[in-house]
Amino acid sequence: MERVKIVLKSGKEQSVFRYHPWIFSGAIKKIYGNPAEGDLVDVYDNQNAFLAVGHYQPSSIAVRILSFEQVTPDIVFFREKIKKAIDYRKLIGIIGNPGINVFRIVHGEGDGLPGLIIDYYNRVAVIQMHSLGFYRIRKEIAAILVELMKDQIIAVYDKSEGTIPHMSGVSAVNEFLYGNSDPVIVTENGYKFKIDWTTGQKTGFFIDQRENRKLLEDFTEGRSVLNMFGYTGAFSVYAMKNASLVHTVDSSPSAIELANENIKLNYGDDSRHESFQVDAFDYLNHIKDQYDLIILDPPAFAKHNKVLDNALQGYKRLNIKAIEQIKPGGIIFTFSCSQVVTKENFRKSVFAAAANTGRSVRILYQMSQPPDHPINIYHPESEYLKGLVIYVE
Numbered sequence: 001m002e003r004v005k006i007v008l009k010s011g012k013e014q015s016v017f018r019y020h021p022w023i024f025s026g027a028i029k030k031i032y033g034n035p036a037e038g039d040l041v042d043v044y045d046n047q048n049a050f051l052a053v054g055h056y057q058p059s060s061i062a063v064r065i066l067s068f069e070q071v072t073p074d075i076v077f078f079r080e081k082i083k084k085a086i087d088y089r090k091l092i093g094i095i096g097n098p099g100i101n102v103f104r105i106v107h108g109e110g111d112g113l114p115g116l117i118i119d120y121y122n123r124v125a126v127i128q129m130h131s132l133g134f135y136r137i138r139k140e141i142a143a144i145l146v147e148l149m150k151d152q153i154i155a156v157y158d159k160s161e162g163t164i165p166h167m168s169g170v171s172a173v174n175e176f177l178y179g180n181s182d183p184v185i186v187t188e189n190g191y192k193f194k195i196d197w198t199t200g201q202k203t204g205f206f207i208d209q210r211e212n213r214k215l216l217e218d219f220t221e222g223r224s225v226l227n228m229f230g231y232t233g234a235f236s237v238y239a240m241k242n243a244s245l246v247h248t249v250d251s252s253p254s255a256i257e258l259a260n261e262n263i264k265l266n267y268g269d270d271s272r273h274e275s276f277q278v279d280a281f282d283y284l285n286h287i288k289d290q291y292d293l294i295i296l297d298p299p300a301f302a303k304h305n306k307v308l309d310n311a312l313q314g315y316k317r318l319n320i321k322a323i324e325q326i327k328p329g330g331i332i333f334t335f336s337c338s339q340v341v342t343k344e345n346f347r348k349s350v351f352a353a354a355a356n357t358g359r360s361v362r363i364l365y366q367m368s369q370p371p372d373h374p375i376n377i378y379h380p381e382s383e384y385l386k387g388l389v390i391y392v393e
Contacts, residue, residue, distance in 0.1 A: 003041055004031065004033035004035040004039060004056070005031075005032040005041070005042050006023070006031050006032075006035075006056075006062075007030045007032070007048075008027050008028060008046060008051070009027055012028075013045040015027075016043070016045075016051045016068070019068065020378055020379060021065040021112075021378070022061045022064060022114070023043055023062050025058075025059070025060055025061075025062040035056040037132045037165070038055060038131065038133040038135065040053060040054070040055065040073060041054065041055075041056045041063060043065070052066075052068050053065070053066055053069075054066045054067075054114075055131050055133030057165065064115050064131055066112070075140050075144070078137070079144045079147075081111065081112055082106060082113075082141070082148060083148055084111070085105060085107075085113070086105060086149065089105065089372055092372070094371070094372045095152075099189055100187065100210075101120070101122045102119075102120065102122065102186035102187070103119070103207060103210075103372045104117070104118070104119050104208075104372045104373050105118040105119065105125065107372070109376045109379045109381070109382045110373060110374035110375060110376050113134075114131070115129060115130045115131030115133060115134050116128075116131075116141070117129075117203065118145065119205075121184055121195045121197065122195075123155070123181075124156075124157060124184055124195075124197070125142075125155070125157070126203040127141060127142065127156065127157070127158050127159065128160055128163050128202075129158075130160075130165075131164075132170060135160055135164055135172060138158050138160070138177060139177055142177035143178070145178075153179075155178060155179035155181040156178040156179065157176050157177070158176075159174050159197055161174045174198065183195060183196040183197075185265070188213075188234075189238075191238065192265045192266055193232060193237070194262060200232070200258075201231065205234070206231065206232070206234065208337075209234065209297065209335075209385075210370050212333065212335075212367045212387055213234055213238040215365065215367070215389070216238050216295070216333060217238050217239075217242065219293060219389070220239045220293060221243075222242070222244050223242075223243050223291075223293045223331075224245045224292055224293070225239040225246045225293045226246075226287065226290075226291040226294045227246065227248045227249065227295045227297075228249050228280050228284070228297070229296070230248035230249055230250045230256070231250060232258050232259060235295045235333075236259060236262075236263060237263060237266050240266070240272060240273060243293075244272065245273070245274075246272060246273045247274050247275070247291075248273070248275045248276070249275070249276045249277075249278060249280060249283050252277070281317070281321065284321035284325060285321070287325045288325050289325070289326075290325070291325075291326060292330040292331070293326075293330060293332075293333075294322045294326055294330070294331075294332045295332075295333045296332065296334040296335060297333075297335045298314075298315075298318060300336075300339070301338050301341070308340055308341065308345070311338055311341060312348075312349045315341070315346065315350070315353075316356070317353075318334075319332070319334055319349065319353035319354070320356050323354055323361065323390075328393055329393065331364070331391055332388075332390050333388075333389055334350060334387060335367070335387040337385050339384040341386065342386075343386050347386075350388055359392055360393040361390050362391045363389070364390065365388070366389075367385075367386070368383060368385055368386065368387070369385040373385070
């Protein structure tokens, strides 16, 4: 079937020449035909020169580019892309590492597959499609995974119910595409975590904080630690190795339950740990000089640019509270996972927070995401996780 042709306005092809994988709706001059959401479309410049092929979506990001060459993205094409993603993770020592059986296999734009996320949890792959183009071929994607990873996969679970755009009219249902599995226990750097992809946020676990959790270990010796927005309690588990006490705070009762379960999985009944189900800002108001290490890992404050200013104010308020309340000589691990918040935006928010308190603050480390969440150099938006380790006098 002949693909629909999309022609860009004059000058709008420049981002494609820089290999950016998104075509915005405002860049389009004319669409020759009526593509359905998820269809493959060809993109041309105003002089009728071919630019790219990708999945169409009737939204602000109108085309997610799959190739800058005039090819047909078929199952053979996707198999090769996924194989390259797997080979890359073998190269960086993630696949085949006996100490880690939880990692990301495909990271959307970072692996040249915009709209596709695949996470691996101890022989169970969890897929999330953010485009209808991939959702249509979800069973084929599952089959490719099973073929390429052989006995390393016993089940493939599709968790796209909440990520397929609503305008598509498709009622996605979370389900196993291959095999079956109960929740599993995964190992990360020697620690164990229970993963339930059916009820957990995202695909079940925040894999992207692996290296930052490992860094945390270096600072917890004898310290009293507060883990805000604790979710699975993963930061708390790492902190418990050396800390004098660890408190996990989350507003969700199921998150608190999971955090407690993971602490018990690694340490049994250890009185150094306690959980609190309470609003983060409320809790931070009443902890003056109680903790000398605080972790701030909130959910994304901004999903799109329209609420960017509000998000930056949110990060500022949160960091003001922590900087005000922490003991002298304290350390704060502070993060943003909002894609629309740049490293510079986030650093300015933390700077403004520090200035507001008047305390002396130094940056010890700047943090990002691990290499199994690769950043496409042509797509700065794929660098979504930003973090700072700061020292407060």
